[in-house]
Amino acid sequence: MKPLLAFVFSLFLAAPALAEIDIQTVETPKGFTAWLVEEPSIPFTSLEIRFEGGTSLDAPGERGATHLMVALLEEGAGEYDARGFAEASEALAASFRYDSGPDTVSVSAKFLTENRDAAMALLRESLVAPRFDEDAVERVRAQVLSSIRSDAKDPDAIANATFDRMLFGDHPYGSQPEGTEESVSALSRDDLIAAHKAALARDRVYIAAAGDISAEELSSLIDGLLGDLPATGAPLPADLEVTTTAGVTVVPFDTPQSVAMFGQKGLKRDDPDFFAAYVMNTILGGGGFEARLMTEVREKRGLTYGVYSYLVPLDHAELYLGRVASANDRVAEAITVIRDEWAKMARDGVTREELDQAKTYLTGAYPLRFDGNGPIARILVGMQMDGLTPDYVTTRNAQVEAVTLEDVKRVAGDLLKPDALRFVVVGQPEGLEETPGQ
Amino acid sequence: MRRLAAACTALFLTALPALAEGTEDQVTSFSLDNGMEVVVIEDHRAPVVVHMVWYRAGSADETPGKSGVAHFLEHLLFKGTDTLAPGEFSQVVAKNGGTDNAFTSTDQTAYYQRVAADRLGLMMKMEADRMVNLRLDEEDILTERDVIIEERNTRVENDPAALMREQLGAALYLNHRYGVPIIGWRDEMETLDLDAAYSYYHRFYAPNNAILVVAGDVTPDEVRRLAEEHYGPVPANPEVGAPRARPQEPRQMAERRLIFKDPRVAQPYVMRRYLAPERDAGAQREAAALTLLEEILGGGQTSVLNRDLQFDRKVSLYTAAFYNGTSYDDTSFGLIVVPAPGVTLDAAEAALDETLAAFLDEGVDPAQLDRIKFQFRADQIYARDDVQGLARRYGGALTSGLTVADVQAWPDILQSVTGDEIVAAARKVFDRNHSVTGYLLPDEAAPAAQEVSQ
Structure with a gap:
């Protein structure tokens, strides 16, 4: 139970030859489209389903409805109460996971070939006929309220919530998907039923599978699983522009290590400059020890255990965010170093050597991600949500290779805004001047 | 629910040959x-x-x-x-x-x-x-x-x-x-x-x-x-690699109790750990029984703790059991109860002890044990999709005093453990003189969080 200590950044998943990833597109009689990689050597299948919209579909005044609804999908459905449903899935050794995020509701399933039909019949009940029994609603509501209260005392959660509120205000992105104590306490069973109809609809679903299943089998499986969902769901929220001003917002919190989030406007996933920005960020603050922020803040100065930056192209807004945590008496120095690196990159771009190294890393690591049925199904469903076609798997590395030194320099100059980089610091930071703004 | 559950049992009986295929x-x-x-x-x-x-x-x-x-x-x-x-x-x-x-x-x-x-x-x-x-x-x-x-x-x-x-x-x-x-x-x-x-x-x-x-x-x-x-040219170092002789636990004779208070606590809970035996080379049955016990008590919605404390008595928000038998020396068996609003940690702990006592009395539900064993068998299939996970399984075992043969015998040992063996292992481990119980509480100087536990 004791967690193993590890460096904080996770590694990319490992790899097959790209040529071997044969993606089939499956069109079902009921009009669904799914992507499939057949891999019959191990008798099970991984299935990934995504519904666009997610927690941002919450009706006004009902913040937390989608989140609570998704948490209740496995807590009683069809003829099963909560424990009956759990017993049935355990007896099949199937795994169903339901999750919600700002832009998606996701369902991840893993099931054995030998009892696939029974497993899918059970999964269908949870998607099409969740019960929202009163006792289950009250039990899970109490769990969510406890989690909301815990987040109010967690420096990372406070930093996230503060940043979201500053950037997005009244847009659903501006508040936490779990809702508040007040909004969650007020949710009725009818609200949950409405949230279910709004979020799980046929007009917004993406599907991918990998494993021991044929295209024909997958086609009928999907029609059985999703065919009885409503045709249309709730309208998607509006797009919005991100604006930030340079400076520091401090949220006082009595804890030894300050947690800082920083960010500014980012760019869209389908922006022609996305790859140049992605390569640039790999060099500035991406995953490895070689990234400039990691080198300057951790390796040279020992100011933190981990510092990262990442592009966040949400469906309705674009962010470029980062995170660092340093002892209260050292966080000011960490922030100064990050600001300097941000400005330096905006001004000078990267060196030829850095660019070559980043490209070798990115193109070499990409195939390593296709490691097993679960990861493959997740990658395929993500590609669909990003509006990509199956041949992206074979063209993606060429797009990385095509990024030039001049591209990176231009994009760094356009994208990075040292005069709009906002820090939110949660803790008791010393020697840090607070500046109003957002 | 009956219909599907019955169908599954039938599958489980006929499916043995397919599932016997291991790693x-x-x-x-x-x-x-x-x-x-x-x-x-x-x-x-x-x-x-x-x-x-x-x-x-x-x-x-x-x-x-x-x-x-x-x-x-x-x-x-x-x-x-x-x-x-x-x-x-x-x-x-x-x-x-x-x-x-x-x-x-x-x-x-x-x-x-x-x-x-x-x-x-x-x-x-x-x-x-x-x-x-x-x-x-x-x-x-x-x-x-x-x-x-x-x-x-x-x-x-x-x-x-x-x-x-x-x-x-x-x-x-x-x-x-x-x-x-x-x-x-x-x-x-x-x-x-x-x-x-x-x-x-x-x-x-x-x-x-x-x-x-x-x-x-x-x-x-x-x-x-x-x-x-x-690696071949790197010489062996005779100073290194002798059997690891670490100071062992003396006879433990008194239970320990801790109260930890911090203003940053929003959700109190009670946690107990008992000293417990680990997997030993050629002797893994008791650890296998405890591995199954962990699932029986704490594995998901149908577990004994959730059934009693969350569903029936409604005194908890969450419960958990944890045990990792892959350890060189004596490991531990842990239990957690996160109380429902309005339930004190004293009351939550008392309810936990009542549930444990009733479990030792009533024994293992055979249907639950069958489901858990079937899941362990299915894990042999799912595990083949994740070679890094398998690599960790072997590396972890071999650095904890086990052999490749022990790792490969483990799935069959799990399948062969009986309900009686599980209860016997539980009785031995659940001795409060070999345990510590901790209360995590908000600091009294932080009245806002108090309402959660009162």
Whole structure:
């Protein structure tokens, strides 16, 4: 139970030859489209389903409805109460996971070939006929309220919530998907039923599978699983522009290590400059020890255990965010170093050597991600949500290779805004001047 | 529900042959002349490989007063050697499109890379180099010491629940080093120096104290050839690798109770840990019984604790049980109850004890045990999709005193354990004189959070 200590950044998943990833597109009689990689050597299948919209579909005044609804999908459905449903899935050794995020509701399933039909019949009940029994609603509501209260005392959660509120205000992105104590306490069973109809609809679903299943089998499986969902769901929220001003917002919190989030406007996933920005960020603050922020803040100065930056192209807004945590008496120095690196990159771009190294890393690591049925199904469903076609798997590395030194320099100059980089610091930071703004 | 459950039972009976297919046929093991053990796990679906070197050396092998040095050294192995500049190791891995990392636990330290299969030789060359040729200077030490102190801040100091778990661990073990946190006590971390790091390194890092695990698109012959080329020339160190003799627990005669208060606590809970036996080479039945007990008591919505405390009596928001039998010395069996609003920790703990007593009295529900065993069998199938997970399973077991044969016998042992054996193992473990119970509470100076527990 004791967690193993590890460096904080996770590694990319490992790899097959790209040529071997044969993606089939499956069109079902009921009009669904799914992507499939057949891999019959191990008798099970991984299935990934995504519904666009997610927690941002919450009706006004009902913040937390989608989140609570998704948490209740496995807590009683069809003829099963909560424990009956759990017993049935355990007896099949199937795994169903339901999750919600700002832009998606996701369902991840893993099931054995030998009892696939029974497993899918059970999964269908949870998607099409969740019960929202009163006792289950009250039990899970109490769990969510406890989690909301815990987040109010967690420096990372406070930093996230503060940043979201500053950037997005009244847009659903501006508040936490779990809702508040007040909004969650007020949710009725009818609200949950409405949230279910709004979020799980046929007009917004993406599907991918990998494993021991044929295209024909997958086609009928999907029609059985999703065919009885409503045709249309709730309208998607509006797009919005991100604006930030340079400076520091401090949220006082009595804890030894300050947690800082920083960010500014980012760019869209389908922006022609996305790859140049992605390569640039790999060099500035991406995953490895070689990234400039990691080198300057951790390796040279020992100011933190981990510092990262990442592009966040949400469906309705674009962010470029980062995170660092340093002892209260050292966080000011960490922030100064990050600001300097941000400005330096905006001004000078990267060196030829850095660019070559980043490209070798990115193109070499990409195939390593296709490691097993679960990861493959997740990658395929993500590609669909990003509006990509199956041949992206074979063209993606060429797009990385095509990024030039001049591209990176231009994009760094356009994208990075040292005069709009906002820090939110949660803790008791010393020697840090607070500046109003957002 | 009845209909489907009945259908499943039928499937479960007829499905045995399909599920009997395990992971053993993927695994080969042998040793090099210098004593380095090698485990090869084949998976030819993709031309990728995971290369891991595990040392039989963890935080529980540290010298008293030097807590955290095993993990500190793990960080320092990414500094230079005679032939690699600081940071160059990870740079070379990245340049080859790979990723690398490492971790430290109580009984082991492991280093690993994931790369295209044709880069395996290069990974071995670099890993063999830093096994014996580490070059550190004072500056490396001071900066990296700041990093591990910030790591401690992130993992422990900023999280009151982690602070409580640390105190609880220290109280559970009266004499064994398992009571000392892997990351180290802060005061001792601040004094770690070059001598401490080198002294741990020279004591434990040698091929005869290491296990090489290679998983992926490789053959045993290929791995043997490359391992002999790269690790073979590293001489065994006769000073290293003697059986690990650590201070053991004395007879424990009194239960321990802790109350940990912190203003940052929003959700109180009660946690108990009992000293418990671990898997031993050739003797894994009791640990297997406890592994099943963990699932019976704490595995999901149908578990005994959730059934009684969350569903029937409605005194808890969550419950959990935890047990990890893969350990060199005595491990622990843990229980957690997060009380429902309005329920005190005293009441939650009393309810937990009533449930445990009733379970020992009534025994195991055979239908639940069948479901759990079926899930363990299915795990043999799911596990084949994740060779890195398999690599960790073997590396973890082999650095905890087990053998390849023990790892391969484990699934059948789990299937053969009876309900009576599980209750007998539970009776033995659930002795409060061998336990510590902790209450995590908001500080009274923070009245806002009090309402949660009252």
